[in-house]
Amino acid sequence: MDLKTEFNKICVSIENLAEIARKSTIIDSLYYEKMDVKRGLRDVNGKGVVAGLTEISEIISKKEENGVIIPLDGRLYYRGILIEKIVDGFVKEERFGFEETAYLLIFGKLPTIAELTEFNEILGVFRRLPLNFVRDVTMKKPSVDMMNVLQRSVLTLYAYDECNPDDVSVPNVLRQCLQLLSQMPLLSVYGYQVYKHYYDEESLIIHKPDPTLGTAENTLRLLRPSGEFSHLEAKILDLCYVLHAEHGGGNNSTFTTHVVSSSGTDTYSAVAASLGSLKGPKHGGANVKVVKMIEDIKTNLTNYSDSSIRNYLMQILNKEVFDKQGLIYGMGHAVYSISDPRATIFRSFVKELAIAKDFGDDFELYQKIERLAPEVIADKRKIYKGVNANVDFYSGFVYNMLGLPTELFTPAFAIARMAGWTAHRIEEISNNGKIIRPAYEAVAEHKEYVNLSERKI
Numbered sequence: 001m002d003l004k005t006e007f008n009k010i011c012v013s014i015e016n017l018a019e020i021a022r023k024s025t026i027i028d029s030l031y032y033e034k035m036d037v038k039r040g041l042r043d044v045n046g047k048g049v050v051a052g053l054t055e056i057s058e059i060i061s062k063k064e065e066n067g068v069i070i071p072l073d074g075r076l077y078y079r080g081i082l083i084e085k086i087v088d089g090f091v092k093e094e095r096f097g098f099e100e101t102a103y104l105l106i107f108g109k110l111p112t113i114a115e116l117t118e119f120n121e122i123l124g125v126f127r128r129l130p131l132n133f134v135r136d137v138t139m140k141k142p143s144v145d146m147m148n149v150l151q152r153s154v155l156t157l158y159a160y161d162e163c164n165p166d167d168v169s170v171p172n173v174l175r176q177c178l179q180l181l182s183q184m185p186l187l188s189v190y191g192y193q194v195y196k197h198y199y200d201e202e203s204l205i206i207h208k209p210d211p212t213l214g215t216a217e218n219t220l221r222l223l224r225p226s227g228e229f230s231h232l233e234a235k236i237l238d239l240c241y242v243l244h245a246e247h248g249g250g251n252n253s254t255f256t257t258h259v260v261s262s263s264g265t266d267t268y269s270a271v272a273a274s275l276g277s278l279k280g281p282k283h284g285g286a287n288v289k290v291v292k293m294i295e296d297i298k299t300n301l302t303n304y305s306d307s308s309i310r311n312y313l314m315q316i317l318n319k320e321v322f323d324k325q326g327l328i329y330g331m332g333h334a335v336y337s338i339s340d341p342r343a344t345i346f347r348s349f350v351k352e353l354a355i356a357k358d359f360g361d362d363f364e365l366y367q368k369i370e371r372l373a374p375e376v377i378a379d380k381r382k383i384y385k386g387v388n389a390n391v392d393f394y395s396g397f398v399y400n401m402l403g404l405p406t407e408l409f410t411p412a413f414a415i416a417r418m419a420g421w422t423a424h425r426i427e428e429i430s431n432n433g434k435i436i437r438p439a440y441e442a443v444a445e446h447k448e449y450v451n452l453s454e455r456k457i
Contacts, residue, residue: 041250042334048334051255051436053249056078056424057076057246057420059075059248060074060076060077071337073338076342081104083242086104087239096234096235098214098238098241099119100116101242102119103115103116105422120214125211126183127211128209130160137152137153137156143195147284147414150187150275150414151275154180154271154272155272165268174426177421178422180271181419181422185219185222186218188411188415189223189408190222205225207222209221216234220234223403233353233402236402237402239345241415241416242416243342243345243346244413245417245420252277252278252283253274253275256273257270257271257274257421257425270421275414278410278413278414287409287413288410289327290330290396291397292322293330294362297369304364304368310372317376328377330390331387331389331390332377339388340389340390340391343391351363353401354401359397359401374387395413399412
């Protein structure tokens, strides 16, 4: 038997074993209600079960009056400061804001001019990879998934750490995290360029980062063969990074940061675990789904009247078209009910970029879907809270206009969220908490052991 035939035979066996494994793990949903277990650590109203405390960010989407929950327009605070105020500050002064935002999240205060200058200089020095890393690691075995590239690259950087990579003191962890914060755009873009060169035989042009430029500017510089970009393009990408930098301790990847950090492991392992969480389509891949959904709508509709869009959205909900999952992507959020403040901030800037890039018609389509989708969802389903456009609804559209390939949509999220992960890792280590170990209730029935010769199929 040749190797391929043998492998195919094993695959059939695995399919059968997989079904046995699946059936052995199905838990009756009644147990969750009976034992008061919150699936996904959320109650029936979508409220998260409190699993920790944080000072890094706060999300407010409702208030309680006389025992009644009243939905509110969403508010997001970074270290106690409204996200709108942060954005207004750097936009009015016509400067980039991601580095200032990262400083605020990590150090708990807004930097002075001198402090921000020093911070940018540190990031500039760190904005390089170890000698021959691209040749020996990135180019050795390209992956079709850039999040896999990021995970492998981050884990491999452990071996290149010339200090003690296992040292979990705050100074060493801060040094490691700031290096990774600076290197994320390089790891992402280089990984994508090598992938395109390897699989699509595109020319391989690798630019060195410019230490005098910020995170958003360097991302565009590295990505484009010419290395050129406009101020507006960099400004919008910088805003994307600010809005994605942090979102509370309870989101899946940040909670992963806390859980893994609480074990005392090294920074590279903790960040790789968080990247693994973000790679999941239920967390970091939503904006890719939005873009694909919009393209499907554009392909199948001859006009963009309200009735045509409404009917197609209903077909999506009915699992008749698109990916047949019954989801209108970019609509709704686990926490926000009336509005996602990040999407609200984003909208006006997206319009500015759409006009500049001649995507005005597409922007109008997005706006129509944003208006009509909540109505369609409300007609179709009983919902416990409002449905609104979330930040992912527009972010993929922005990345498209900036020329970012879909393979880099989730890595762009990771570039931004590295700031939040850094703050949360340091918070977990600094508070010297116990290892995070929630309880699981066992519901399996007890059985007697049967000797091998006596077992029946």
